[in-house]
Amino acid sequence: QSSLSRSVRAVAKLIVKVKGGEIKFPSSTEEETFIKTGFFRKFGIKSTIGAIDCTHIAIIDPPSNNIERPLNLYLNRKGFYSINVEAVCDHRLCFTFANAKFPGATHDSGIWATSDLRKHLIRQHTNTSEQQRRESWLLGDQGYPLEPWLLTPVGTPNTHKEQKYNKLHGSARNCIERAFGVLKSRFRCLLKHRVLHYSHEISALFVSTCVILHNIMTKAGITK
Numbered sequence: 001q002s003s004l005s006r007s008v009r010a011v012a013k014l015i016v017k018v019k020g021g022e023i024k025f026p027s028s029t030e031e032e033t034f035i036k037t038g039f040f041r042k043f044g045i046k047s048t049i050g051a052i053d054c055t056h057i058a059i060i061d062p063p064s065n066n067i068e069r070p071l072n073l074y075l076n077r078k079g080f081y082s083i084n085v086e087a088v089c090d091h092r093l094c095f096t097f098a099n100a101k102f103p104g105a106t107h108d109s110g111i112w113a114t115s116d117l118r119k120h121l122i123r124q125h126t127n128t129s130e131q132q133r134r135e136s137w138l139l140g141d142q143g144y145p146l147e148p149w150l151l152t153p154v155g156t157p158n159t160h161k162e163q164k165y166n167k168l169h170g171s172a173r174n175c176i177e178r179a180f181g182v183l184k185s186r187f188r189c190l191l192k193h194r195v196l197h198y199s200h201e202i203s204a205l206f207v208s209t210c211v212i213l214h215n216i217m218t219k220a221g222i223t224k
Contacts, residue, residue, distance in 0.1 A: 038091030
């Protein structure tokens with residue numbers, strides 16, 4: 001069992017090393033335009049470069065003597081131990097960003113506040129003049145703050161425009177829920193009842209590996 005486990009980890013590390021580029025956030029005008037066009041054609045919402053959310057991946061009870069990461073940091077609001085994975089997907093349900101660094105008790109907005117992706121978007125926004133700035137944003141649910149690069153639903157839509165916006169936003173944002181569903185159906189080790197019997201670090205490695213393979217399968221048109 002231990003030798004098999006070591007082999008699985010070695011293969012996972014190799015996949016991440018060789019094919020890690022499969023998880024790529026759009027950085028060029030061409031890449032952004034491809035995703036924006038995809039979201040607009042499918043959902044009628046403009047300038048969208050991705051949908052963002054978090055999902056919990058169950059892990060075995062962490063060691064109780066870890067001073068840096070005590071046990072309670074992993075107990076999520078649903079009552080099981082997990083890591084909370086932040087991810088972004090495009091209109092094809094391909095993941096363009098995945099962050100599995102945080103324990104399960106961390107709130108989605110807390111992960112976003114310190115996210116490398118958010119820092120990147122802030123830099124992109126502040127270092128570009130208004131004339132040069134490309135209109136682009138992510139779509140997130142009400143658990144996220146409204147920011148120039150992150151659109152959330154209108155809390156209490158009173159007008160027809162607000163209601164229409166919420167409908168379009170919800171349809172497009174649902175891509176990330178569907179992407180998580182497809183990912184977990186392909187790699188059942190990520191399902192809640194299939195607890196990963198590994199440390200946070202190794203579990204995060206497996207999550208990244210599964211996301212990479214998911215993207216390869218999705219781009220190749222493999223539906224199962």
